[in-house]
Amino acid sequence: MKASLPLSEQQRIAQFVGSDPLPCRLKTRFIKTLRPLMGHTFSLVRRTPELVYISDNIARGGNWLYLWARAYTDRAETPSQPSYLLHAQGMQPWIEEFPALADLTMPTEKFSFFQRRASGLPNDVENHFFPGQLNAFIKDCLLSSEVFNHHLENVRPNIMEDTVVLSIRRGDYYSVPFINARYGIDTVGYVRQAVHLLQQEVTPSNFVVVSDEPQWCAENLAFLADIAPVSFDKGPGGMFEDLAKMAAARWLILTNTTFGYWGGYIAQARSQAQVFVPDIHEYDPVADISVTALGSVRPRPHSASFTAVHHPERKNWITGHTQ
Known part of the structure; x- marks a missing residue:
């Protein structure tokens, strides 16, 4: 199967926010309209035992991990029908950091028309995954x-x-208006309230x-230094060193980012970490609602063990409106 050309960062965001050229938007809308019918029709001939998850173009590390986790749990439940995540541009550093993910990844050159596939994002951690x-x-x-454990050892002194x-x-949570309207929380106000609850x-002995x-x-967060020493330094190990810092901590304050949530999940898998998160992950401006798990006020990616931080004036962290 011929792989499509990789998207640039600008193209990736444009496709997500709907600002790409009109012909591209019409093509995307046409495909989405026909997808249910096409999926039913193709399912009649796509009968291989493998199931291949396909990530959205906007997806990156935090989102991919949910799909790799889904493929892993599928295999545990039905070993005779292995699941995979289709390889996408940008995945290679994650596979190099976590080599076990390679076995859960389907190379694009091995992906065929006849293989079963699934899309969507299984990020409702309390409903898409069984306990444990x-x-x-x-x-x-x-x-x-071993690579990630080396990062854990390197961050341990701090x-x-x-x-x-x-x-x-x-990043794009604040630089792209469409994304900002959905995800841009009042970071300073949230951090102040989260620190207040944590204290x-x-x-705190120090902040990282x-x-x-x-x-x-x-x-903008210099006020943390009034409480304890604080480090804003970016380590030489890049994003995986950042992930290791979160994974090694017993006290975490996260904004609404899947990368951060995975730091929280890993920290809680390693120890009894306390994780503070805003009481919202995503806001839908059209429906004027916070996006939550079905029948719950819990944001989909939030573990039930996370501590939700509410606005002190009962406002929405994203819109600033009273709830």
């Missing part, structure tokens, strides 16, 4: 990595018993901030 399944994936596929690690997402349980915009954090 996510931890089993983490232990077998992530914590088994992550102590009462260290608080903060994961701050910026009722522990006296991981972010895609450390300079912004240094300028």
Whole structure:
């Protein structure tokens, strides 16, 4: 099967927000309209035992991990029908960091028309996975990595018993209006409230901030230094060192980012970590609602063991409106 040309970062975001050229938007809409009918028709001939998950173009590491976890748990439930995640541009660093993911990944050159496939994002961690399944994936596929364990060892001197690690997402959450309207929380207000709640349980020895915009954090979260020493430094190990810092911590404050959530899942799989998160992950401006798990106020990617941080004035962290 011939692989399509990789998307640039600009094309990836444009496709997600619907700002790509009109012919592309019409093609995407046409495909989405026909997909249910096409899927039913193709299912009559796609009968191989393998099931291949296909990620959206907008997906990156945090989202891919949900799909790799789904493929892993599928195999545990039905070993005779192995599941895979189709390889996509940008996955290779993750596979190199966590070699066990290679076995769960379908190379594009081996992907055929006749293989069963599935799409969507299984990120409702309390409903898409049975108890213990996510931890089993983490232990077998992530914590088994010698490369990642090396990162854990490297960060250990700066992550102590009462260290608080903060994961701050910026980037396109704030630079792209469409994405900002859905995900852009009041970061400063949220961090202040989360720290206030956390201080009722522990006296921080130091803060370690991981972010895609450390300079912004240094300028806007400087108040943390009034409580304890704080580090905004970006380590030489890149994003996997950031992930290791979260995984090694017992106290975490996360913004609404899947990368951060995985830091929380791994930390809780390793120890009794306390994880603070905003009480919202995504806002739907059209429906004017927070996107949550079915029949629940819990955001889909939030573990039930996470501590939800509510706005002190009962406002929505994204819109600023009173709820």
